[in-house]
Amino acid sequence: MVEQAGAERGVAGPEAGAAGAAGAAGAAGAAGAVLEVRGLRTQLGGAARPVTVVDGIDLRIAPGETLALLGESGCGKSMTALSLMRLLPLGGRIVAGSVCLGGHELLSLPEREMRMLRGGRMAMIFQEPQTSLNPVMRIGAQVAEAVRVHEDMDRTRASAWVADRVQELLRAVGIPDPERRAEDYPHQLSGGMKQRVMIAIALAGNPRLLIADEPTTALDVTIQAQVLQLLKRVQRDTGMAVLLITHDLGVVAETAERLAVMYAGQIVEQASCAEFFAAPAHPYSRKLLESLPTAAKRGGQLAMIPGRVPALDQSFAGCRFAPRCDRVLESCATTEPDWQAVSQDQQVRCLLWRAGPSSGVAAASAQAADVAQPGETAMAPAPASALAPKLGAEPLLRTEGLKVWFPIRRGLFKRVVGHVRAVDGVDLTLNAGETLALVGESGCGKTTAGKGLLRLEQPTGGRVTYGGQDLAQLAPARMRRLRKDLQIIFQDPFASMNPRMLIGDIVGEGLQALGIERQAARRRERVAALLERVGIGAEAMTRYPHEFSGGQRQRICIARALAVEPRVIVCDEPTSALDVSVQAQILNLLKSLQQDFGISYLFITHNIAVVSYLAQQVAVMYLGRLVEQGPVADILGNPRHPYTQALLSAVPSIDPDSGREQVRLSGDMPSPAQPPSGCYFHPRCPVARPECAQAYPEAVHLDAQHQVNCLPEIVGA
Amino acid sequence: MLVVLWTDALIFVLIAVVLGFAFHATRHPHLRVPWQQVGRSRVAAGALVVLSVYVAIGLLDSVHFHPRLEAQTPAVGEASQETPTYSTQVISLLDLWLQPLREQEEKTFSAPFATHLFVKEAMEQPDGSVIRAYPRLEHGGAHLTDPARDRAPDILLSTLLGLVQGLIAWTGFLLMVLGLSAWRARESFAQRVLQLRQEPTQAAWRVAVWTLLVMLVLGFIAAELAVKYHILGTDKVGEDVFYQSLKSIRTGLVIGTLTTLVMLPAAVILGIMAGYFRGLTDDIIQYLYTTLNSIPGVLLIAAAILMLQVYMANHGDEFNSLVERADLRLLFLCIILGVTSWTGLCRLLRGESLKLREADYVQAAIALGVRHSRLIARHILPNVLHIVMITLVLDFSGLVLAEAVLSYVNIGVDPTMNSWGNMINSARLELARDPIVWWSLAAAFGFMFTLVLAANLLADVVRDAFDPRLRGTA
Numbered sequence A: 001m002v003e004q005a006g007a008e009r010g011v012a013g014p015e016a017g018a019a020g021a022a023g024a025a026g027a028a029g030a031a032g033a034v035l036e037v038r039g040l041r042t043q044l045g046g047a048a049r050p051v052t053v054v055d056g057i058d059l060r061i062a063p064g065e066t067l068a069l070l071g072e073s074g075c076g077k078s079m080t081a082l083s084l085m086r087l088l089p090l091g092g093r094i095v096a097g098s099v100c101l102g103g104h105e106l107l108s109l110p111e112r113e114m115r116m117l118r119g120g121r122m123a124m125i126f127q128e129p130q131t132s133l134n135p136v137m138r139i140g141a142q143v144a145e146a147v148r149v150h151e152d153m154d155r156t157r158a159s160a161w162v163a164d165r166v167q168e169l170l171r172a173v174g175i176p177d178p179e180r181r182a183e184d185y186p187h188q189l190s191g192g193m194k195q196r197v198m199i200a201i202a203l204a205g206n207p208r209l210l211i212a213d214e215p216t217t218a219l220d221v222t223i224q225a226q227v228l229q230l231l232k233r234v235q236r237d238t239g240m241a242v243l244l245i246t247h248d249l250g251v252v253a254e255t256a257e258r259l260a261v262m263y264a265g266q267i268v269e270q271a272s273c274a275e276f277f278a279a280p281a282h283p284y285s286r287k288l289l290e291s292l293p294t295a296a297k298r299g300g301q302l303a304m305i306p307g308r309v310p311a312l313d314q315s316f317a318g319c320r321f322a323p324r325c326d327r328v329l330e331s332c333a334t335t336e337p338d339w340q341a342v343s344q345d346q347q348v349r350c351l352l353w354r355a356g357p358s359s360g361v362a363a364a365s366a367q368a369a370d371v372a373q374p375g376e377t378a379m380a381p382a383p384a385s386a387l388a389p390k391l392g393a394e395p396l397l398r399t400e401g402l403k404v405w406f407p408i409r410r411g412l413f414k415r416v417v418g419h420v421r422a423v424d425g426v427d428l429t430l431n432a433g434e435t436l437a438l439v440g441e442s443g444c445g446k447t448t449a450g451k452g453l454l455r456l457e458q459p460t461g462g463r464v465t466y467g468g469q470d471l472a473q474l475a476p477a478r479m480r481r482l483r484k485d486l487q488i489i490f491q492d493p494f495a496s497m498n499p500r501m502l503i504g505d506i507v508g509e510g511l512q513a514l515g516i517e518r519q520a521a522r523r524r525e526r527v528a529a530l531l532e533r534v535g536i537g538a539e540a541m542t543r544y545p546h547e548f549s550g551g552q553r554q555r556i557c558i559a560r561a562l563a564v565e566p567r568v569i570v571c572d573e574p575t576s577a578l579d580v581s582v583q584a585q586i587l588n589l590l591k592s593l594q595q596d597f598g599i600s601y602l603f604i605t606h607n608i609a610v611v612s613y614l615a616q617q618v619a620v621m622y623l624g625r626l627v628e629q630g631p632v633a634d635i636l637g638n639p640r641h642p643y644t645q646a647l648l649s650a651v652p653s654i655d656p657d658s659g660r661e662q663v664r665l666s667g668d669m670p671s672p673a674q675p676p677s678g679c680y681f682h683p684r685c686p687v688a689r690p691e692c693a694q695a696y697p698e699a700v701h702l703d704a705q706h707q708v709n710c711l712p713e714i715v716g717a
Numbered sequence B: 001m002l003v004v005l006w007t008d009a010l011i012f013v014l015i016a017v018v019l020g021f022a023f024h025a026t027r028h029p030h031l032r033v034p035w036q037q038v039g040r041s042r043v044a045a046g047a048l049v050v051l052s053v054y055v056a057i058g059l060l061d062s063v064h065f066h067p068r069l070e071a072q073t074p075a076v077g078e079a080s081q082e083t084p085t086y087s088t089q090v091i092s093l094l095d096l097w098l099q100p101l102r103e104q105e106e107k108t109f110s111a112p113f114a115t116h117l118f119v120k121e122a123m124e125q126p127d128g129s130v131i132r133a134y135p136r137l138e139h140g141g142a143h144l145t146d147p148a149r150d151r152a153p154d155i156l157l158s159t160l161l162g163l164v165q166g167l168i169a170w171t172g173f174l175l176m177v178l179g180l181s182a183w184r185a186r187e188s189f190a191q192r193v194l195q196l197r198q199e200p201t202q203a204a205w206r207v208a209v210w211t212l213l214v215m216l217v218l219g220f221i222a223a224e225l226a227v228k229y230h231i232l233g234t235d236k237v238g239e240d241v242f243y244q245s246l247k248s249i250r251t252g253l254v255i256g257t258l259t260t261l262v263m264l265p266a267a268v269i270l271g272i273m274a275g276y277f278r279g280l281t282d283d284i285i286q287y288l289y290t291t292l293n294s295i296p297g298v299l300l301i302a303a304a305i306l307m308l309q310v311y312m313a314n315h316g317d318e319f320n321s322l323v324e325r326a327d328l329r330l331l332f333l334c335i336i337l338g339v340t341s342w343t344g345l346c347r348l349l350r351g352e353s354l355k356l357r358e359a360d361y362v363q364a365a366i367a368l369g370v371r372h373s374r375l376i377a378r379h380i381l382p383n384v385l386h387i388v389m390i391t392l393v394l395d396f397s398g399l400v401l402a403e404a405v406l407s408y409v410n411i412g413v414d415p416t417m418n419s420w421g422n423m424i425n426s427a428r429l430e431l432a433r434d435p436i437v438w439w440s441l442a443a444a445f446g447f448m449f450t451l452v453l454a455a456n457l458l459a460d461v462v463r464d465a466f467d468p469r470l471r472g473t474a
């Protein structure tokens, strides 16, 4: 319903005047291309103040090819995809351009025919598999619906044939036991499974083109690896083209042949992946690559792009990147750059390259001196000096057998029928002034462990020793006094601040509540100083959270935690909701704060690159338990536990020849309410042995610091 | 001499609360912006004008006093010495204003605009014979010499007169407001008028102005006619139905608003506590409202009202007047309605607080050592206020209607008190008459319908403005 309405509004009828001519030319030149887009311009908002979210985009995708559309959030990637499908939101309209699918102009098609194309010749999958499936329909029925829409068949053989086709599709996307699974409802499936079902639905019409908008962003790395692998396989089998929208450079490097970098509604660079990762041409692309955290950059700061993405409701005179560009020329502010060829496979929209390829190379290499080689990845062993734990680093906070179980209640009298063992006996040691990274897939209990540590969840068992006291047993009043030392930063910068409070009150809240600074005037001074320190500026004090971007909010949250001068900060995925360039800013800030104040971080994350950049110690968690822990160089360079190995190999890397052995895990993490017997990992472990199902393996100490919970024969001790 | 009834006092408290809240809202954008959005809506503007007319009448009817009795020929110069004597009767400003309506009673039923009674009476003719006929009314149309001939032109004339008066009053009011706003914005008057007429942002004002015109014209026409006729007829004891309907407005408003005021503290405090503290607190509060919810509300109300009736019968001397007695019963009805209706809001707030408690910012506040009381006041309460607001406006019309139903089964307000429920209740017995006596019912229905419709229209707009799911992410 929404689809139709959106699409009917989506096309401004007679744009064919301008687009028609371009379309004809496009069709002629598009021999062989599945999709040919020329000069696509999309606007949102009222006619008085239109927001041009897509501004003159040209794309070309050959059969069997994967083109990645790369860019930070808000640059117009999703709007491009929705324009191609003619599924724009209310008020959205395509004002110019042509979109040819297999030589047929789409923008002038009547809505009825467009509807047949959607999910037929071109299909789309979205980021959130939960919201794309109908929660009250069995998944088999949902796939069958898609099959029926796109196949003309006579009714007699229809139902049996449809059922077969549904099985075939579900099998093709790697859903085990499809006969039984077809009877499930969406909520019975995990995120990865749902995304597979979405892909099955998309494949039902044998599409020539699949548009995948951030298909794996909501998934864990091991599941992401499965889904990307699935997409590649389907593509190989059917020869369909894929337009992959993502902000993850690693995903691009692993799956795409060509990529287009988008910035502020325009494409600024198009290249083959090989050329791009070897030498990005546009200053923006270059900065993006430089801002990726890696082990090699541990010693220094990450590159940052100053400023913000410009608002799209203005008209631009020169280069849209000019205010943030570090190579900016005088003419950049006035001359709109057009396409320049860097090489046969690489075009860029930047004035640096105007005088021919060599000019750009020269300009670029002036900068490239301090750029880390893209070949260096998370796996590369880092300089030993940076990785070695500081001598004499004494434990500041230690957990022994920490358990946080949540009761499952059922029935009239809410009887406890079981427990979700979110954290099930975790021993961690956090040294003063160091960073301990806690890594693992979502749902493995990382956040709960962090909260249990701070007594935001009451631990069910075990000890948390801090300053000679057991936090788990402390009376609430005494715990309150210790709160000053232990702070937390959350993942979602939009949920972590009270929308009804002023920034000044938010940051000053701890100072007031703990009675650290009772005088309002002095408190304001301190808050102002803190906001300056995290790079927000004191004038933010009288504003509300919604006036700030995600990265700025995360800085404010850091200021709030810093206000009480803590010694430990639990950072719960503080950068996973942010774009890479913003992530770099936050990581730099956290690092400099650690240097200045000697704060210890318990850094919860699933991003291995961040771990390699920031952490000294790493603990790997699976289903509520630690499977391996030790210094970062040992864990990342020489992982011994099968799960750690699989996790690390699933991380997409921008290094084309990292030469890693690919360990692909099958299946999903089991529910922590019913953990498997013995080693929790044995149902998925590629090297499991019969004895693994018997008892949980004891920790094997490989050296003083590196320990693994697995069979000694396997880890080679 | 001023008399402050219980409900009067509470109404003034309510007004103070509303003003205080309005002041608070102007300083907090998360409250101000939705209300501004409400103000920009055309539907809401119309509904608000209608509601303010009702509220104005209700407020006039909430200032009670003992009227001063005519002093027995006070000699000049001595007046200040003499202590004035007051009647024991309690009347309101509205009664004073509607004095003619209140006092012009007939013997019994008469139809709207009638000049003769609705029932035949034995009348002695000048020649001494007695016939049964419809006698002339004492007040309705009494100024006409030949009702059959003069009535229609007279009504037409008065209507036209009212129309003209209404237009004049409207124009005067508009000129004053526009002049004032032009002066404040430092614009020329013509500019301001042009703005109001053309700018799309002023659409809500245009609707408000037109609604006001309708209300003023209707008001003036009614005023012109009501002094000469019973425009909505009279009831069984000859009381003017139009007067009754106007008096009922206060009852309806009091039930709709004071009930809320009574239930609000309990619902908000218990709801938030249950959601925030969870555990045993939650169990107890949930048990409380589940139990309360499973007793039929009507039963509870009936029991409470009957008890009150018994008490009042036994302690008749504690009440100075019938009005005070009726007022206490009204207050009691509000309280008992409040007790039976807080559970819905409480449940909503419990759910929302449960969710908010897990919100990152609440967790962060706990990590910062913020105390429970402060945490609830700063983090939970402001973030559930939109639910409270939506519930209040949605509940209002339901309560107004509930009064009618309760009075119908005789457990509503005091029978001596004017209310739409009582009007309907007494009219129901007359529906069986032939020809039918329809005007009491129609009048109660018309007045109630207008109020409830306006309230519901406003409630929809308020909900749209405050519900975060319907709003943008701002």
Ligand SMILES: Nc1ncnc2c1ncn2[C@@H]1O[C@H](COP(=O)(O)OP(=O)(O)O)[C@@H](O)[C@H]1O
Pocket (backbone or CB within 6 Å): A044, A045, A051, A053, A071, A072, A073, A074, A075, A076, A077, A078, A079, A080, A089, A312
């Ligand atoms: N429904 C909408 N109404 C108004 N603006 C929107 C809407 N959706 C997206 N935008 C704006 O369009 C721009 C591009 O958004 P989007 O295509 O979602 O970017 P990306 O996919 O890169 O995250 C952003 O500035 C965003 O704020």
Ligand code: SF4
Pocket (backbone or CB within 6 Å): A282, A283, A284, A319, A320, A321, A322, A323, A325, A326, A327, A328, A329, A332, A337, A349, A350, A351, A352
């Ligand atoms: S055109 Fe100029 S401002 Fe734009 S990216 Fe190139 S050098 Fe930077």
Ligand code: SF4
Pocket (backbone or CB within 6 Å): A641, A642, A643, A679, A680, A681, A682, A683, A685, A686, A687, A688, A689, A692, A697, A709, A710, A711, A714
């Ligand atoms: S103990 Fe067995 S199942 Fe567990 S990780 Fe080691 S080999 Fe695999």
Ligand SMILES: [Mg+2]
Pocket (backbone or CB within 6 Å): A073, A074, A077, A078, A214
């Ligand atoms: Mg997007």
